[in-house]
Amino acid sequence: MAEEKPHCKVVLANSIAKSLLEEVHDGLKKIDRKPLLVGFLSSADPAARVYAEWTGKTCNENGFAFELREVDRELLEDAIIDANNDAKVDGIIVYYPIFGNRQDQYLQQIVDVSKDVEGLSHRYIFNMYQNIRFLDEHNQKKSLLPCTPLAVIKILEYLRIYNTILPYGNRLHGRTVTVINRSEVVGRPLAALLANDGACVYSVDIEDVQQFHRGEGLRKRRHEVVEKPGWTLENCLPLSDVVISGVPGDKYKVPLNLLREGAVCINFSSERNFSPEVKEKASIYVPAIGKVTIVVLLRNLLVSKR
Template structure:
């Protein structure tokens, strides 16, 4: 078996078309959309991501204003964007300070402008599997853009059932790395859609039990190690940001699995493509499309500027 390599760019293009139409609709109402991106680095992954994001946003008619800041100025820069009526969204390109400082900055972003979906307001709704903000179910909750991109790619790879509230029922997934930005919310989103998820991290394994027969997923301690988790998984998603990570090898993976590489440095050995059914080598283009879609939803839910 040789894996089909799923390029995220065509999937992202379809979502960009949808976003472009929504942006045009808002423009016809006299509303242009503007995002502020805060960045502290001129080189490296954050700078590269910011350049791609700027092109992606501008492609759908959204202005992305990249602003340089420092660790000392970052908090004031977030506050200024929050209170600026001409700013519809805020994007933070990490690192801006240190790990603790960046976590605090995420909490300072106005949730109504949080295109990344990383504020705890959105996190609470995600972990409680609450999909709408209002009782009338007219305003959708915002989901973190990278995990959301992964779910859309799994759908494009053909991984879904006919059950509306449990499209991943019967699926076993393995998510390697339990970061607050990608791994943890992704495991929760998969489980909320009906999958059983083995979450592997340096702090030990956890299992996210599916939200079937209950409102939201459940998390329990687990003794499922890497070998067992990979052998069981219909889906393997790895997001370890380290060159020292022991690559996932073909002999570890269940034949016919879908494998998704979210990491800055590849997390999969070439041999995986000899065993997997579908291999997704990156998610970046779709992450940017999901952030743009989040912005449109946030802007649509807010009152027009006076």
């Protein structure tokens, strides 16, 4: 009798987004008008345009107002400042990459903190890495997190990888996670957030592997980073019960022979980083996260208005 293939559950972003949308709809009921989100598109990147169109569609379907402003990149700085000063604008999103260098980082800092729904301003980034979860001393105003890393966290919560029996902030204790890609926009923040929640995280980039963790028994309040000289995916993947990959381009594939049996696999690249055979080894596979990212954006907009 042929041996049965293990059953892998493929979870689509749409299903996860629906459960988050209920929370967003409840938040909207407490506001007496449609919040206005303004998107700035100054990039020829086709993925940026797709993201902008998705944002508009999701806003319009869910009771938000959305305005896409296509601006020459040399005029973008002034356009952001104008939106900062416009009382009608509740939130601002800029579709990157624009210049593809440090100028993009500068533009992220121009967006007013009260309108930064992407969680990219210095105050939010500092709080994220320091594991400071609120903006005020009374813990009333939550510090926002960047949309894509937060979307991955919401997916892990939905999949019950977070252990809700444990105290808030320690719910990934005992989990080992590999994050492939250490970009400043997604990969590194995601590794830090997962480690701050108690996981042992291996952050893998082209050059090297770093371990993010809070020490034995979660002694530290925030994560620390340890270099792992000579380590590669061969060392990390067999140890990891969760593998999250976001390498851009269609060439890269996660080596399935190194995957732990029954691992949870999540792809956050616009291309598929896992070949279809991943379903023969993984217990859960999430092939894309884009729709969750956009709902998280709306959630951030509501949180910033409270």
